[in-house]
């Protein structure tokens with residue numbers, strides 16, 4: 484039986500440069516948290532920078548195929564911008580990670596379905612940026628409140644009603660009657 488490793492807890496707030504291939508060879512598990520405000524590229528798309536990101540990543544050799552991979556989960560609670568009212572709305576991301584560690588395009592092409600390539604060179608990569616990239620891909624394209632909870636629903640309904648009962652609408656009606 485394969486025991487689940489608890490994971491090495493990473494100290495928060497650091498850039499944390501990692502070598503994915505080396506970690507996969509030794510079978511390392513990393514877990515930890517970031518505050519969302521440390522992820523500026525992501526924050527630019529959000530209503531505000533409040534929220535946290537937690538992750539647990541297993542670096543290992545794939546059981547059947549001959550490649551190294553990173554599997555695990557990234558979770559984040561954040562405030563996206565509702566595309567209807569432009570106010571903040573809570574979004575919870577619970578994203579499973581399936582990355583194949585590759586050194587070039589031909590290795591990437593050989594990955595089985597379901598694995599995204601993570602291209603690595605000789606330089607270490609930033610764990611934070613790796614997680615941020617995954618979150619950017621996992622963000623909903625066009626987040627919106629449910630209509631019954633969106634402040635814009637009432638405002639839009641009010642505007643429509645006002646447009647229909649405004650003096651201008653009556654004037655327009657009158658003008659049309661005169662013309663025909």
Ligand SMILES: [Zn+2]
Pocket residue numbers: 565566567568569570627628632633634635
């Ligand atoms: Zn809304």
